[in-house]
Amino acid sequence: MVTIPIIDLTAFTNGDTITRQNIIKQIYQACHKIGFMYLQNSGISKDLIKQVFNYSKSFFNLPLEVKQKQAWSDEFNNTGYVSLERERLDPNKPGDLKEAFNVNKRAAMEIDASILAFYDSCTELANTVLQAYALALELPEDFFITRHNQQNHTLRLLHYPSLQIPPKPGQVRAGEHSDYGSITLLFQDDVGGLEVQTASGNWIAAPAIPDTVVVNTGDLMQRWTNDMFCSTKHRVMIPSDNKVKQSRYSMAFFCHPNDDTEIACLESCQKEQSPIYPPILAGEYLLSRLQATYGNS
Structure with a gap:
């Protein structure tokens, strides 16, 4: 049975050499086997997380016409409000x-x-996690950090409203997809619904675990590492119990390399197989994925 590991980040940030090496191995295994992990002791204050959840709730409670004044306009900017059913993460399913x-x-x-x-x-x-990734891949510890130093990251506040009417056939809260960048940090409430696909194709639940942050690997990291780290498909399903009457809130922090970073197979990831993917600029890849996500809405 595949499970998503829980990793204590303080053992990496404050531990001695042997403890750090052990955590680096755990992170490597998590990225290699499932592409997801829970991080304990992330260093982000509980109060701050609560404040942002409260901000998110107050924003989504605004009338639609007020939210639409800040509407998402294009994939080049990729900021602003995205309305219900506007996105179709699984192109074969309804919004x-x-x-x-x-x-x-x-x-x-x-x-x-x-x-x-x-x-x-x-x-x-994210920089701490990227440092651990670099060490796990036998790279200089600042390898990924320097390639993310323009902070092209996107913080995404998400609201999955309670369901008042039955969904369309095949419709879910977030369709099956992988993330586009290098890593994602996810903060979720306790309503649940997040599911992760294992290497064997089974779906397992990734429920909220108090005082943890979910971290998953994105497409660009998978390309960089020649599939040694996996960008795992995941989705958010509609609850089958009374929680269907509750809103679900989450916050995703999508880390993206600097736009001009060439994502080419790392040398330490070519030992077992030659490069699978051609080199691509990080910015071009993100643009192509955003166009695919919004182009069919």
């Missing part, structure tokens, strides 16, 4: 039963002090 608000660094500075503080805290946590 997703969710609404979202995308924030980049510039927008975070203009919105609210808690949003900016959270964006910065997530950036710091």
Whole structure:
């Protein structure tokens, strides 16, 4: 039975050499086998996370016409409000039963002090994770950090409304998909619904575990590592119990390399097989995936 491991980050940040090496191995195994992990002791304050969840709820409670004034306009900017069913993460299914608000660094500075503080805290946590990834792949420890230093990350506030009417056939809260960037940090409430696909094709639940952050590997990291780290398909399903009457809230922090970073197979990942993917610029890849996501809505 495949399970998503729980890893204590303080053992990496504050541990001695042997403890750190053990955590690096655990992170390598998590990325290699399932592409998902839970991180304990992330260093992000519970109060700050609560403040951002509260901000998110108050934003999504606004009338639709007010939210639409900040509507997402194009994939080049990739910021603003995305309305219900506007996105179709699985192109073969109806639009997703969710609404979202995308924030980049510039927008975070203009919105609210808690949003900016959270964006910065997530950036710091992402850099720690990227450092561990680099060490796990026998690279200089700042290899990934320097290639993410323009902070092209997107903070995405998400709301999955309670269901008042039955969904369309095949419709879910978020269709099956993989993430586009290098890594994603996910903060979720306790309503549940997140599912992760294992290597054998089975779907397993990834419920909220108190005081943890979910971390998963994205497509660009999979390309960089020649499939040694997997960008795993995941989805958000509609609850089959009374929780269907509850809204679900989550916050995803999508880490993306600098646009001009060439994503080419790492030398340490060519030992077992020659490069699978041709080199691509990080910015071009993101653009192509966003166009595919929104182009059919």
